[in-house]
Amino acid sequence: MRRKNPFIYYGGKLAGLAVSVFVLSLAVFYIARLAPGDPLVSYYGDRAEKMTAEERAQAEERLGLDEPVHIQYTRWLGRALQGDFGISYKYKTDVTQIIADRLPNTLLLGGTGFAVIFAGALAVGALCAWNEGNLLDRIICKVGTVVSCIPEFWLSLVLILVFAVQLRWLPSSGAYTLGGGGGADRAVHLILPLTVTAAGHLWYYAYMIRNRLLEELRSDYVLLAKSKGLRRRDVLLRHCLRSILPGYLSLMAISVPHILGGTYIVETVFSYPGIGTLSYESARYQDYNLLMLLCILSGSVVILSNMLAQIISERIDPRMRGEMPAEVTEHG
Amino acid sequence: MDERFVLIGARTPVPPPLPAPKWYDGKPVCSMAVLAFIMLGCLCCEVFLPKDPAYMDLLHAAVPPGSEFWFGSDTMGRDIFSMIWYGGRASLLIGFLSAAISAVLAVLFGAVSGLAPKWLDGLVMRLTEIFLSIPSLLLIVFLQAILGRASVWSLSLVIGITGWTAIAKVVRSEVRQLRNSEYVLASRCMGGGFFHILRKHLAPNFFSSIMFMVVMNVRSAIAAESTLSFMGIGLPLEVISWGGMLSLSEKALLSGAWWIILIPGVFLVVTLLCVTNIGSWLRGEGEQRGNNL
Numbered sequence: 234m235r236r237k238n239p240f241i242y243y244g245g246k247l248a249g250l251a252v253s254v255f256v257l258s259l260a261v262f263y264i265a266r267l268a269p270g271d272p273l274v275s276y277y278g279d280r281a282e283k284m285t286a287e288e289r290a291q292a293e294e295r296l297g298l299d300e301p302v303h304i305q306y307t308r309w310l311g312r313a314l315q316g317d318f319g320i321s322y323k324y325k326t327d328v329t330q331i332i333a334d335r336l337p338n339t340l341l342l343g344g345t346g347f348a349v350i351f352a353g354a355l356a357v358g359a360l361c362a363w364n365e366g367n368l369l370d371r372i373i374c375k376v377g378t379v380v381s382c383i384p385e386f387w388l389s390l391v392l393i394l395v396f397a398v399q400l401r402w403l404p405s406s407g408a409y410t411l412g413g414g415g416g417a418d419r420a421v422h423l424i425l426p427l428t429v430t431a432a433g434h435l436w437y438y439a440y441m442i443r444n445r446l447l448e449e450l451r452s453d454y455v456l457l458a459k460s461k462g463l464r465r466r467d468v469l470l471r472h473c474l475r476s477i478l479p480g481y482l483s484l485m486a487i488s489v490p491h492i493l494g495g496t497y498i499v500e501t502v503f504s505y506p507g508i509g510t511l512s513y514e515s516a517r518y519q520d521y522n523l524l525m526l527l528c529i530l531s532g533s534v535v536i537l538s539n540m541l542a543q544i545i546s547e548r549i550d551p552r553m554r555g556e557m558p559a560e561v562t563e564h565g
Numbered sequence: 566m567d568e569r570f571v572l573i574g575a576r577t578p579v580p581p582p583l584p585a586p587k588w589y590d591g592k593p594v595c596s597m598a599v600l601a602f603i604m605l606g607c608l609c610c611e612v613f614l615p616k617d618p619a620y621m622d623l624l625h626a627a628v629p630p631g632s633e634f635w636f637g638s639d640t641m642g643r644d645i646f647s648m649i650w651y652g653g654r655a656s657l658l659i660g661f662l663s664a665a666i667s668a669v670l671a672v673l674f675g676a677v678s679g680l681a682p683k684w685l686d687g688l689v690m691r692l693t694e695i696f697l698s699i700p701s702l703l704l705i706v707f708l709q710a711i712l713g714r715a716s717v718w719s720l721s722l723v724i725g726i727t728g729w730t731a732i733a734k735v736v737r738s739e740v741r742q743l744r745n746s747e748y749v750l751a752s753r754c755m756g757g758g759f760f761h762i763l764r765k766h767l768a769p770n771f772f773s774s775i776m777f778m779v780v781m782n783v784r785s786a787i788a789a790e791s792t793l794s795f796m797g798i799g800l801p802l803e804v805i806s807w808g809g810m811l812s813l814s815e816k817a818l819l820s821g822a823w824w825i826i827l828i829p830g831v832f833l834v835v836t837l838l839c840v841t842n843i844g845s846w847l848r849g850e851g852e853q854r855g856n857n858l
Contacts, residue, residue: 257695264707378845382837384788386795387830390814398821405818490698497702501796516706517798528699535698 246540253536254529258313261528262306265521272298272519276322296322309525319522323514328523332508332530339500339507342423343493346430350492351485353435355474358442363469365447374443377436385433385495389502392425406504426499433495434488442481449473479545486542490535596842603836607653618647618805630824637824640816645824648805649832655806656833659721660787660840666725667786668732668779675736676763680744686737693730701727705789706798715800720793724786732778739771780844784837791833807833 273284273292284292293299297308312319318328357373364370380388397405403425409418449455450473458468497509504510508527515523615635622642630637636645678689704727712719743749749766757765787807793799794808802809810829817825 253691253695253698256692257698260695261699264711267711378841379834379838382784382841383834384792384837386792387811387826387833390811390818390826391830393818394821394823394826398818494701498792498796512703513706513796516703524703528703532695532698536694539694 246544250533250536250540254533257532258310258525258529259306261525262309263302265516265519265524266302266305272296272322272521276325309522313525318526321515321523322520323518323523328526331511331523332526335507335511338505339493339496339509341419342426342430342500342505342507343496345423346427346434346496347485347489347492349427349431350434350438350488353431354438354442355481357435357439358446359469359474361439361443362446362450362473363465365450370443374440377440380432381436383432385429385498386502388432389425389429389499392428393503396425407506422505426496426503426505429499429502430492430496434492438481438484438488441484442477445477445480446473449476483542483545486538486545489538490531493531493534591846593839593842593846596839599835600839600843603653603832603839604657606650607657610647610650610654614647614650616644616647618643618651619803620644629822630828636828637822639810639825640813640820640822645810645828648810649807649829652805652807652810652829653832653836655717655800655804656787656790656808657836659717659724659790659806660783662718662721663723663725663728663786663789664779664782666722667729667782668775670725671729671732671775672736672763672768674729675733676740676759676767678733679737679740680759690737693733697730705793709798715798717800717804720790720799721786724789724793728782728785728789732775732782735775735778736771739774740767743767743770777844777847780840780847784840784844787833787840788837 273289273296276296277284277292290299297305300308309319316329320326321328321331324331357377361370361373393405396403404422405425407422409422446469450469455468455473458472459465496507497512499505500507500509501513508531511523512527512531514520515527620643622638622644624642625634625638626640626642628634628638634644634646636649638644639648674689674693678686681689705723708723708726709715709719712723743766749762752762752766790799790806791808791811794806795811795814797812800806800809802812807829811826811833814826817823
């Protein structure tokens with residue numbers, strides 16, 4: 234493997250992204266139209282069922298649904314390349330506008346969730362590795378196994394039951410109080426969804442950190458560092474944690490779509506106005522244009538984060554460079 | 566030992582022999598027993614069910630647990646105790662069936678991809694990535710819409726189709742390591758076909774490494790069924806399953822009927838926990854070496 238010019242390296246990655254997104258859009262376009270269901274219902278509501286054949290034909294022509302699928306696709310692609318993704322059948326406004334309204338909510342939930350998981354997993358994993366085999370370690374591992382078995386929707390239900398219905402401490406749904414709003418209000422609405430998002434994923438990554446750290450602790454350099462007189466804390470935090478960090482970073486990059494995908498269900502249970510509830514609606518009610526843009530967005534996030542993970546593991550970790558052939562390291 | 570003949574000056578008394586390892590050492594006996602109990606109860610539930618699980622006794626809707634309804638009744642007046650055992654059948658069946666479907670798909674895809682020339686392998690892997698990049702919830706909604714009305718079989722198929730990629734990757738990398746080994750080559754030279762080689766030479770090698778993933782797929786399939794039925798895109802309401810029972814929880818939340826939410830959920834979580842424990846036992850906990858710290 235030669236060390237390539239960065240332009241070629243990143244250019245190749247971008248081309249790969251473009252091809253993947255193209256194939257994805259083609260696939261989603263066809264699947265969505267093959268799936269039975271009436272898009273007119275989502276545009277006209279119940280009226281669509283009472284339409285005469287003539288009215289239906291007119292309506293379909295107006296929405297461009299009467300033509301063969303491949304012509305519809307080329308037309309959609311041509312407009313999309315100019316930044317026009319069409320209007321949503323249900324909301325009758327530009328799909329980019331609808332998504333732009335909802336996206337900040339999902340980003341807030343997913344972003345804080347990601348941060349909590351990232352930092353929490355490091356802390357819990359290091360704590361467990363530090364206390365390997367102790368009561369604390371065993372308790373944390375057991376609790377983690379149990380919590381990771383609880384489906385997210387049921388955890389949400391139980392939390393709503395306890396904190397919103399019985400104790401009345403926290404709101405049970407939405408992202409903010411209607412009419413009100415402000416930072417504190419949003420934060421209060423975020424607590425329960427955030428807890429569920431974090432609890433669902435945290436243990437998996439914490440367990441991973443713990444096991445990787447324990448593997449590191451069994452290697453020879455730890456023995457050397459210890460015999461040099463370094464303190465336990467320094468060995469664990471400065472040496473071991475540092476050497477597993479690149480792997481963890483690329484793992485977390487891959488996990489972005491998982492965490493975002495997890496928020497889909499959480500959003501639905503908490504009726505949180507975000508991308509998740511929107512995707513669910515658009516797929517169920519054949520809101521084609523909205524569905525396309527949402528799929529492309531989430532697909533790009535997945536592909537981008539996979540690439541990011543690859544780049545991290547190929548470029549950031551100095552050990553990976555050492556493993557390349559000698560002539561490469563001389564130039565690099 | 567006779568006390569008159571105590572050895573004096575013996576520095577290292579002989580340690581008592583370690584008890585011989587019992588057959589259950591290291592095995593998740595408790596999880597296996599609980600899972601077996603739940604499965605047996607669901608299979609033979611006709612024998613002991615106190616009430617018809619589908620009968621809606623509207624006069625006794627949302628009754629708290631008591632002597633008549635042991636686990637209470639739901640908002641449509643059905644007996645939760647009967648529903649749990651009866652509904653477990655659908656949930657468990659979907660779990661095992663879809664894990665089996667995804668395992669078959671994964672082995673086929675992984676083996677083809679592992680044995681194929683490089684360009685085909687690259688193509689299959691790219692397509693897998695694109696497939697993975699559609700959020701699985703949307704994919705399930707699509708597939709369900711194509712297959713039409715949901716039943717236990719169609720739902721298993723849908724969940725199975727969305728869950729094979731991780732196993733396929735493992736199978737592929739194992740097959741790539743094995744495909745140049747002498748015995749595979751020999752079998753090929755003697756005219757062994759694809760399925761023959763897969764069954765006789767490849768599968769025994771990757772069987773143990775995918776076994777725990779398949780068991781973990783049982784778990785995620787049961788969880789997926791419950792999530793989908795809860796959201797109303799899984800099984801229809803009249804088919805009783807654990808997830809379907811929880812789909813009534815919106816009403817239950819408003820009236821504070823905790824038993825409708827908690828009791829089926831506890832059964833679900835306990836089952837998932839048992840399956841997880843068995844799965845991680847299958848993975849094997851690796852070798853135990855001393856800590857250098």
